[in-house]
Amino acid sequence: MQATVLPKGLCQEMEKIIRRFVWGGTQENRNISLVNWETMRKPLSDGGMGFKDLSVQNNAFLMKVGFEILTQPNKLWVRVIKEKYGWREKVPLSITRSRCSRLWKGLDTVWVEVRNSILWNVRNGEHTNFWYDTWVDMEGPLVARCTMPYMPLPTPVARMVTGFGDWDWRQLEPILPDEILAKLEAIQPPRAWFGEDVPSYRWEENKVFSVRSAYQMLVGSQHAMANEKWRVVWGLKSPQ
Known part of the structure; x- marks a missing residue:
């Protein structure tokens, strides 16, 4: 079995x-x-x-x-x-x-x-899809919360960060609800030197x-x- x-x-x-x-x-x-x-x-x-x-x-x-x-x-x-x-x-x-x-x-x-x-532990953000993977704890794929009138293109999490290493709020605020933006604010933005993204299991607390x-x-x-x-x-x- x-x-x-x-x-x-x-x-x-x-x-x-x-x-x-x-x-x-x-x-x-x-x-x-x-x-x-x-x-x-x-x-x-x-x-x-x-x-x-x-x-x-x-x-x-x-x-x-x-x-x-x-x-x-x-x-x-x-x-x-x-x-x-x-x-x-x-x-x-x-x-x-x-x-x-x-x-x-x-x-x-x-x-x-x-x-x-899979729940992705985002590190450099290169392997995790911002819209179609599950990486924000207690949320499914963010595409379900997107307010755009069309389906967004698959985009790595790393592309949603500014050149200064912060979340690109100018890009995110018009297309995501406030409760999701608040969750993103509590998440460390990806960094190139953090290493590769790591998959974990979403149905257990640990x-x-x-x-x-x-x-x-x-x-x-x-x-x-x-x-x-x-x-x-x-x-x-x-x-x-």
Whole structure:
């Protein structure tokens, strides 16, 4: 599951075995399922039992491989696989290849999610796209907040700085709302000597990838709040 895409049919078959086990059934004798399986998949804090959607879990594992390639470029296996598939850009828009290994096919399956989960740590500003990458914390791509009547051209963050090293407010103030300008004011403008921009993971406070938060993001619950009543229920000192 951590290195190849499993067929959905195989994941469904494994989940059938898990369901039979949970409700005390066998392959020959099925017991009644007392709770809907979608409910059982919910986390404990939301009234479920925390069982995983195995196909989604598979994708979360593959995203981990993708982030290791992005954030640990000096590892031997990363250097080998980049050379094998001609990886030249910092973060390619697409990694699709007509002939490739199972691992690479798996990465291609989740590459859109990997790209959408990147938060750029801007240093020299050369590799981060001002409009179409995510680099302002808690904001998505700034193109969604642009007030221009047309789509802006892809522009490195470094091009939005004056020759004196400050944000180019004359260029930015007419095309971005005040709350975004306030966030930019709190960010250090890029400097050529700061080194290359570094990709990090946007769904964790410490900006380090975790399979847990990747799974939650893929099922659409990364912002779900724990339900207080279920915390009380699970905390009761009573027979299970």
